[in-house]
Amino acid sequence: MKVAIYARYSSDNQRDASIADQFRMCRLHAEKQGWQIVEEYSDHAISGSSLLRPGIQALISDATRGRFDLILAEAMDRLSRDQEDIAGLFKRMSYSDVKMFTLSEGEVSHLHVGLKGTMNALFLKDLADKTRRGQRGRVEAGKSGGGNSYGYDVVKKLDANGEPIRGDRRINEAQAEVVRRIFRDYAAGKSAKTIAFALNRDGIPAPSGGDWGFSTINGNPKRGNGILNNEMYVGKIVWNRQRFVKDPDTGKRQARPNPETEWVIQDAPELRILDDDLWNAVKTRQGEMRTERDESGIADVRKMNHRRRPKYLFSGLTKCACCGGGYSAISAALIGCSTARNKGTCDNRTNIRREELESRVLNALRTRLVDPEMFARFCEVFTQEMNLLRMEGRAGIASAEAEIAKIDRELDTLLNLILKGGAADAINAKMVLLEQRKKELALFLAEAEEPPPLLHPSMALQYRKRVQQLYEALQDEEEEKRIEAADILRSLVDQIVLTPVDGKMEIDVQGDLAGILTIATQTQNPAAGKAAGSQLKMVAGAGFEPAAFRL
Structure with missing residues (x-):
């Protein structure tokens, strides 16, 4: 049986060595049971009140991919102390055919999940109550009840028992x-x-x-x-x-x-x-x-205007070339470098009218983002790479399908041997191994994805036509159409870098290839465009970037 071990320590006076101790005890148990340890996961100094921990998230991800058959931990509270989380984890592992086993509780069942989940939740509440009582006591004694404030140092002292005295500043x-x-x-x-x-x-x-x-x-x-x-x-x-x-x-x-x-x-x-x-x-x-x-x-007018007026079209996408900080509105009409205005650590004081920025970028999106000749060349190279990916992907899928068919034939043969009086124990062991391999292959096929559709050079023209429609929709009387058009246009831009040159502003627009491919193919599934966009690095050797330009 393939086993994954999980260990964690957090707030109850444990130390980093506790992780090693938990691993050691779990390894000894796995060795006694004859289990094969395939991976070990841990979270250091992180509370068990949430599953937002890198170690447990990696364990869950690998479990759903079938890397192991059982999770082994010191106790259930190592996995989670939250009632909802432990129940959800148990349900997810049951669906993935992965058992949960702890040194304290043994094999985890629905009864353990209900009772221990409640006990662990009560422990967290009790711990929080004790912490707050301690903080209140320190405050009433004239000491700090929480973190340190600017202007003060933490005084580190020990009491007669060698325990730290907390709250002194x-x-x-x-x-x-x-x-x-x-x-x-x-x-x-x-x-x-x-x-x-x-x-x-x-x-x-x-x-x-x-x-x-x-x-x-x-x-x-x-x-x-x-x-x-x-x-x-x-x-x-x-x-x-x-x-x-x-x-x-x-x-x-x-x-x-x-x-x-x-x-x-x-x-x-x-x-x-x-x-x-x-x-x-x-x-x-x-x-x-x-x-x-x-x-x-x-103040009231600003609040009302803020609620009525949406963010400008390219809000959050504009960056200062001098410091890398964002651009933000400094008035109803102008945007400027936020770092220069708010912190004074950037020398870029050149502002630009919001309408001018939007006009220049929108015009470029319509006419310059995808040059027909360049895009045709891009599609040619991209298609070659995608064909290779298709061939490699289909080869792996075909191989897995062929192996499953072979396993099915072997299982039929072994079953016939048992029916004819063959050595059932030996044959059964062989069948178990074949079934496990078949399960792994079936999981691979279930997760295997077909490469995205091939591109066609005419998509450059389709792209321009679509962007023109979106540009016209920005002027529509219906607010919903304007909002939808703005969202789609924003998806075409990865970032806009603003560079002050001799009192004027140069604009570098970096297009989001996934967004471009999505509207160019009229697809309703952005994921398909993103899958294609992820291949951009593979065709970079062609010596061009169809999704970047300077204004």
Whole structure:
């Protein structure tokens, strides 16, 4: 029997050596049973509350491909502690004819899944409750209840039993001076963006170690994040502003605000960096900024326009050639380098009108993206390569089909031998091996894909006709048609690189070959176009790129 071993450790006072210990015990058990170990999978320091782990995902993928017959682990909680996940894993493995076996529970059954899944889920809840109780206790003792804030260092100390004492902080004087500078500049009327530019210009690293951005400084006043909203700077520790809930579909944590009545606030005067006058001056200016926007109505209008107006046609596809950052709207009509505007670490200050960019790119998509002569040559070379792939693919499929037919004949022969009184044990063992091989071949045939359809040089003309139709649809009175046309046109572009040259903008458009092939063949299945597009590297030797051009 072919076996895969899985090991994991996470939060319950385990260490990296725990993985090796789990592997060792599982190997010993497999050896005693005479099982063949074909692969070992592991996840280090990752919680079992989600299946979004590289090791377990690789195991699931290989199991569905029939690489092994059984999964062996130390205990069910190594595989998952989530009720829904362990039940789903068991169901998926049952469908793939892969058994689950653990040293603690033995062969996993529906009963194990129900009972152990509940127990493991309760363990996670108990662990979370204990963690929160510990954090609350630290906060009430005047210590930090979570991660570290900019301006402070973590104090590492041990208690009498050698256990780490958690939550102690001390002021980092160099960072504290940066905090004071930010507050002074903001109170003096400077914007967060201007402050970020100055910090980057002076080579002062941000909390993340990279460049400062205005959002790092502004943060979110309601959530209490961002430099300007951290009450620890005036000697107050605020804990439990928000809670995190796991999205059942993605497994990712989502922040949810807690009511103010559930906040825990504790004085910590030894952590004060700012005096009350400077803090209050900043809070006053923040309030004035919000009030001015509300009274003028600008903020509300922007929100309404944002909800009504979709992103511009090539949003997210434009890149700055100088820094690699994206381009974003700086007004209703202009777009510019986001890095230059928000961080000041890029010198590209050349902007371009959004309508001009869209007009130039759309015109090129209609007339220049696929040159008929070049595309005809591309199709010729591409077709040659695809024919080779077809021949190789069909050869493998034909070979598998022939071997299955041979196995069927051998099985019939062996069955007849048993009926005639042959040695049943020996013959049965041979039949088991043949059935296993037949299963592997059947799985190969089930996953084998036919190469995509061949191209025809006339598709260049079909492509131009289709793009013209989409261009006209952008002007249609029906919103649904405009949105659909915009989505399809976006699929033709991989990225648009903008390069400032002598005050003007050069535009390099890199086409998405999969999208081009999809609309050129009028196919309703984008996957077919993507399959063909994946072969682009194979024909690169022809010395041209039919999907790239400069404006």
